[in-house]
Amino acid sequence: MADERSQAGRDLTELLGAVQNLLLNAPRVEEFLTDLAKLAADLVEPPASCGITTSYDGQPRTVVTSDPRAALVDEGQYEGGWGPCVHALATGDVVEIVDQESDPRWPEYRVHAVALGVRSSLSLPLVVNGDVIGAMNLYDFDEPEAFDIQNRRRAETFATQASTALALALRQVHDAELAEQMEQALATRSVIDQAIGIVMAQQRCSAEQAFATLRKHSQNNNLKLRTVAERMVARVSGQAVPQPPPFRRRSASSSGGAATGLGDGVPGA
Template identity: 40%
Template structure:
């Protein structure tokens, strides 16, 4: 595929309307079709709880990725951590990850390229390309892969922002709900005890401490007891 056509297709994807997994899979598919000699392509994501292959074009890529995760070492993990580009020009003479290189050679891989995703938030990652012949990925291939990796990073950043915004909205909604029920409980106490708002809140806080319960739960219990039909 012509690179311009591939990037145009990626540009038509509305990041806010498409699942992250689908975006990453499309990035992997288009990279395989566009970067010369790319036999299989995968996308590695590394979070606090570990690494995973979020998208892959074939089982060979997934298996070589997952072997690295199990051993906690390999080019895709190092590229994800450093954010740089790591080429394995020839697996038969690779000395940085010799055991992984032997496994790759046995699987029919002659060379590989891992490009770190330019993002440093809750998740880092890499775009991984595998080729049958040695020295398959030249500087032009690295540049092309970098563009695909950049688009994957934008999708990741967009997803992270959406998740953060959604989490904040949920927290604010919970806080508003808690405040509302506490105000209701204070009103009930003020009516029953003929006391001020501060005194009513102090009574709720004391009950919370004595029962080792959250203030919101104490307030909600009181509101339920005095509500009609409770």
């Protein structure tokens, strides 16, 4: 028995390490969650089916599954708004069904789940910064009581680690969106400055007067200021406007603690 527990501990450690590898290597959150569901399915032996549920516009939806069976079980809960994964998502409670055929909760769901071959299940909330943003649902099709104390603890530990990794993955998405916005801002500022220089040379005027000319043309033709500037630069240079290199924020160690920033935005851009 001690050897079995030791082996289970090593297996769980391996699974938790794999979660961190997913976070480092998965290029998109969707791929991260898909691989996460497949890892979660391996928490018990034989493997269960795993579905990860979240909420879109106030309605529960399955975002990823380890296999098609989990999706079918999940979907059967959404129309009526009842079932273990819906309950875990709504309340943040862990929901275990020891024997699906005899469990008295959610009678309509029980009929649906039994018809699909579910024998037992475990639904665990995924909590990020105190908010329940999803539920990890494990369905066993082989036997009742598949989630004994040891397997339940393993699943709860895995769900906690998965929640932390998910929070970091969502942060990475936010950072990627921020970087994209920064790149767009840099491109806008650069091309407008070039266009201002062209107008200054052509009309022998100040930078303020050149900018006013560009902005007036933008308003009269219902075009974005950046579009006006790009067309002017392309016409004069005979080449399409190149895009700037990807935006990279300097770390505190490389910048003496100062964060990289942009100057004031260009009005009307």
